[in-house]
Amino acid sequence: MTRAGCSAGRHRAISSVEVIEVGPRDGLQNEKVSVPTDVKVALCRSLVDAGVRRIETTSYVSPKWVPQMSDNVNVMEALKDIPSGVEVSVLTPNLKGLENAKLSGRVDAVSVFGAASESFSQKNINCSIEESISRFSAVAETALGDGLKVRGYVSCIAACPYEGPIDPKNVVKVWKLLKDLGCYEVSLGDTIGVATPNQISKVIEALVAEGADVNELAGHYHDTCGTALTNVLRSLDLGLSKFDSSAAGLGGCPYAAGASGNLATEDLVYLCDGLGIDTGIDFGKVVCASEATLDVIGIGNRSKSAQAWQAKKQT
Numbered sequence: 001m002t003r004a005g006c007s008a009g010r011h012r013a014i015s016s017v018e019v020i021e022v023g024p025r026d027g028l029q030n031e032k033v034s035v036p037t038d039v040k041v042a043l044c045r046s047l048v049d050a051g052v053r054r055i056e057t058t059s060y061v062s063p064k065w066v067p068q069m070s071d072n073v074n075v076m077e078a079l080k081d082i083p084s085g086v087e088v089s090v091l092t093p094n095l096k097g098l099e100n101a102k103l104s105g106r107v108d109a110v111s112v113f114g115a116a117s118e119s120f121s122q123k124n125i126n127c128s129i130e131e132s133i134s135r136f137s138a139v140a141e142t143a144l145g146d147g148l149k150v151r152g153y154v155s156c157i158a159a160c161p162y163e164g165p166i167d168p169k170n171v172v173k174v175w176k177l178l179k180d181l182g183c184y185e186v187s188l189g190d191t192i193g194v195a196t197p198n199q200i201s202k203v204i205e206a207l208v209a210e211g212a213d214v215n216e217l218a219g220h221y222h223d224t225c226g227t228a229l230t231n232v233l234r235s236l237d238l239g240l241s242k243f244d245s246s247a248a249g250l251g252g253c254p255y256a257a258g259a260s261g262n263l264a265t266e267d268l269v270y271l272c273d274g275l276g277i278d279t280g281i282d283f284g285k286v287v288c289a290s291e292a293t294l295d296v297i298g299i300g301n302r303s304k305s306a307q308a309w310q311a312k313k314q315t
Ligand SMILES: CC(C)(COP(=O)([O-])OP(=O)([O-])OC[C@H]1O[C@@H](n2cnc3c(N)ncnc32)[C@H](O)[C@@H]1OP(=O)([O-])[O-])[C@@H](O)C(=O)NCCC(=O)NCCSC(=O)C[C@@](C)(O)CC(=O)[O-]
Pocket: 026, 029, 059, 060, 061, 062, 063, 065, 066, 093, 094, 096, 097, 098, 113, 124, 125, 126, 153, 154, 155, 156, 188, 189, 190, 191, 220, 252, 253, 254, 255
């Protein structure tokens, strides 16, 4: 049976998936409980020990806007010795963020984060899309000149918490601008976690029609409506092999009310393991990696596969 807009079963041709662990940043930026620096650092280390090879450790944003990330300098100082084979990335919305990130000495890639919605751009980074691109341009030029990689995000690829549905054309517009700045990869954010697979297809197909290389796109799907994994499956069908996820399904966005956590890394790994797709990540180790963080926050693991694994372990 062929699904609309894609050939069924193409995911079987993908033999490995790159997991970009965003829990320490996207996961923790929105938690009400402030997580101590040493707990964040231990989370990052345990995730790397579980096999994570790309990790977004923190963000260099205004501490007034996102106080949960205000210990960025200390987090990065403690992570200086993360093995060189692990790509460490951080969010940098402007030159001030970039300059601070560079001081850490252990950042491989910086991420600029734009949106396909004007309202979200204003709420999230206090400027229009056009102004954000001009700021990102300065960040990208300096970062690339300093030998850093630059990653791009497009938020609200399917819907915006303030404007509702978003036309894929707006996603294409921002993707092009980010690509022109020199982003090696653009992460497609279903920021409020409402997209369904056909919407994801429309966005990816619109990008590919305008020349996007699927190897330079990543899926960043929140799981508010329980569709994140199905969106991964559809993305695999369409050739994507890079996905952002968050240990234990932590997360949300401070400027997207009601948005729940990211796709859980455990669920992504469980799916890939079942499909015979290599992630390099040990499922049991990644479940254990977030335990101390969850204890501090006072919540359980939000991943269904992790919950099942934990229940089985207790019997
Ligand atoms: C972008 C700004 C800084 C503009 O904020 P602003 O207030 O317009 O900036 P400003 O240039 O007017 O500066 C105001 C103050 O902020 C300081 N400042 C200025 N820049 C920095 C910086 N880099 N680091 C530290 N401090 C900074 C600056 O020094 C000044 O300090 P003051 O003089 O008042 O003491 C602000 O709006 C901000 O920090 N926003 C937070 C954005 C954020 O982190 N959002 C959540 C992440 S995005 C997301 O979750 C979506 C994503 C990526 O996951 C994908 C998806 O799911 O879709």
